[in-house]
Amino acid sequence: MGRLGLQGWVDHIRDQDMPAFGNTVDSVLEITSNENASITMLSQVILQDAALTTKVLKLSNSVIFNPARQPVSTISRAVTVLGFNVLGQVVLTICLIDAFLAGGLRGRVAAEMARCFHAAVQARAAADACAVAQVEEVFIAALLGRVGEMAFWCFGGETANELDQALNEQPDERPEDLQMDLLSFRLRSLTTSLAREWRLGSMVVSAAEPVAHPGPAEKAIAMGHRLAAAAEQGWGSAAATKALTAYAEMLQKPLDEVKELVACNAAEAARVAAQFGATDAARLIPVPGAGTAEAAIASAAVDPEADPLLQLRILRDLAMMLTGKPSLNEVLNLVLEGIYRGLGMHRAVFALLTTDRTTLQGKAGLGHDAEALVKRFLFRLDGTKGELINEIFMRSEAFWLREPPPRGISIARFEKAIGIGEGFIAPITTHGRAIGVFFADYGAHQPDEDTWQGFQHFVQQASLSFEHVATRGVAPKR
Structure with a gap:
């Protein structure tokens, strides 16, 4: 790909590597460039993605974008505090950073x-x-300001490896000269072109x-x-x-x-x-x-503070969503947000069994270092009796993990992988059969019985959602 030329690289990144980002860009730019667009239109784009919503709210409360520290708990309030166009830029930037982290x-x-x-x-x-x-x-x-450099290192494939090797082997050479030798253009020119392409x-x-x-x-x-x-x-x-x-x-x-x-x-x-x-x-x-x-x-x-009103709003939104034809990912992300933000948990993750039902694999997470948690959430089912993950799928039972561990249950494998042995874990079931789990840990503050019941209620709603989707003949994404 090294001889694609500048426009060839722009097309390659746009069409092959970042189509999802491109769709988000188009949606946000269409709204922010429309003088008649409403706050609701921008809010809807953001709220379609629970992880994006969480990041937008977190940044809206940061000193960088909110030096007056006005409390922001809703996307509508974020638009008021940050401004319509600035919030649009924040969303695009979050999506870019997420794409480059891939x-x-x-x-x-x-x-x-x-x-x-x-x-x-x-x-x-x-x-x-x-x-x-x-x-x-x-x-x-x-x-x-270096979006082209980031995109190249993320999506450059073998050409990126070649440039990386050249930079390592010739540290005294100017990086721009090595870029010209290999690519026939400087990466800052890719930044300029992508900035114009994505407006x-x-x-x-x-x-x-x-x-x-x-x-x-x-x-x-x-x-x-x-x-x-x-x-x-x-x-x-x-x-x-x-x-x-x-x-x-x-x-x-x-x-x-x-x-x-x-x-x-x-x-x-x-x-x-x-x-x-x-x-x-x-x-x-x-x-x-x-x-x-x-x-x-x-x-x-x-960690977010537990918010009973937010719990009710999310459960209400979930009930309304199920009257229509939501995608499974939309429902599960909403449940995940309810567990994380509504219950005030430290981290939350949902995981699904692979299609052959041999491995439990993390799919999405929220909270501190959630990306790493999702990657570590990988467990093979081998039928070992007494081992936590195996027992969840054999019993279809939820567990409150704390000291001492549930009687007769070994959490050693789970604790080694996740780095903590305290939290809630419960199976997502459909027609009496476990197909995945939700897990959440609670950081510094200890939860009470109400938090435990709230967690189980959210997971039950997720299970009902699976059954609702199944009756429409739509298989969940694994």
């Missing part, structure tokens, strides 16, 4: 993301200090291809990327010192004061990356001084 050269993808998240927070701070009106747009533009905005284009006469917003973006790149050489390096000095001059503040601000911004960047679900990238962000990226990531993982 695979490829993960180390390269994570490194690009780390620089972009770091640059975005530093750029936003600079824009705010310089009284730029569109600070949120500056953040988004800096974050997407990400002129500010993203100018972040990739600097304009002749940049305004304050463009200068803030360029400074954010310069500082983030220099920091990767070490905060004590000559490049970092030079970048910090330039940053201080731009902000018109003393260097010592700026160093403290930059350190706080780096920690905030790690938190924001974790909130977007990019924990690998968050760990790569260089946090100066006594702070660490791990501490910032941990502080981003705040």
Whole structure:
């Protein structure tokens, strides 16, 4: 694919690798570019995806997008606080980050993301200090300022491997020169083309291809990327010192004061990356001084509070959904959100048996490091008596996992894979036969009997949904 040419790569990424993202882009752009569009139309696009809804709400409550810290618990409120167009940009950015987390050269993808998240927070701070009106747009533009690089490392296949090898073997060569040798174009040109293809905005284009006469917003973006790149050489390096000095001059503040601000911004960047679900990238962000990226990531993982009213709303929405013809994924994602947000759990995941009924495999999750939890949620059914996963499918029984474990049940295999032995787990059943499970753990706060009953009720609703779908002759996706 190395000789596809620039437009060939744009077409390849758009048509073969990111069709789902393209559909979301089209839906959101159609709404945000329509002067007559309503808040409800944008809300519906977001609410179709429970994981997207959770991330939007989390970011809507973050200091980056909501410095006044006005509580946001609904998508409608998020539109009011962030603004219609900014929320549309946030949705597109979340979808992009999720797409890039899917695979490829993960180390390269994570490194690009780390620089972009770091640059975005530093750029936003600079824009705010310089009284730029569109600070949120500056953040988004800096974050997407290397979207072509991220897309290439994620979807470049063998060509990406070749460039990776060349960069490793020739560290003294300019990366742009190696890109030209292999691709006949620079990856920043791919960023420009993709930004135009996906209509990400002129500010993203100018972040990739600097304009002749940049305004304050463009200068803030360029400074954010310069500082983030220099920091990767070490905060004590000559490049970092030079970048910090330039940053201080731009902000018109003393260097010592700026160093403290930059350190706080780096920690905030790690938190924001974790909130977007990019924990690998968050760990790569260089946090100066006594702070660490791990501490910032941990502080981003705040468990939701139990919300009885939200539980009722989700159960009502679920009942209304079942009167129509919902997809199974829509129903299960809504149940997952009810367990996670409604019951106030630390993490929640649902898993299904493979078609041959030999393996239980995680399908989707919400909460702290949910992506890793879903990947680890893989258990082979071997008929071992007394072992938790086998017993769930032999008995079709739910278990409250706590100390001591349920009598006669071994949780050793489960605890080794998941990293925790406390929580709720219950089978999804249809016509008396278990076909999957929901699992949720409860973090620092201990649940009560009402939480346990609420969990079982949500799982029962999921089981009824399976039966409802089965009566329509639609098989669940495995």
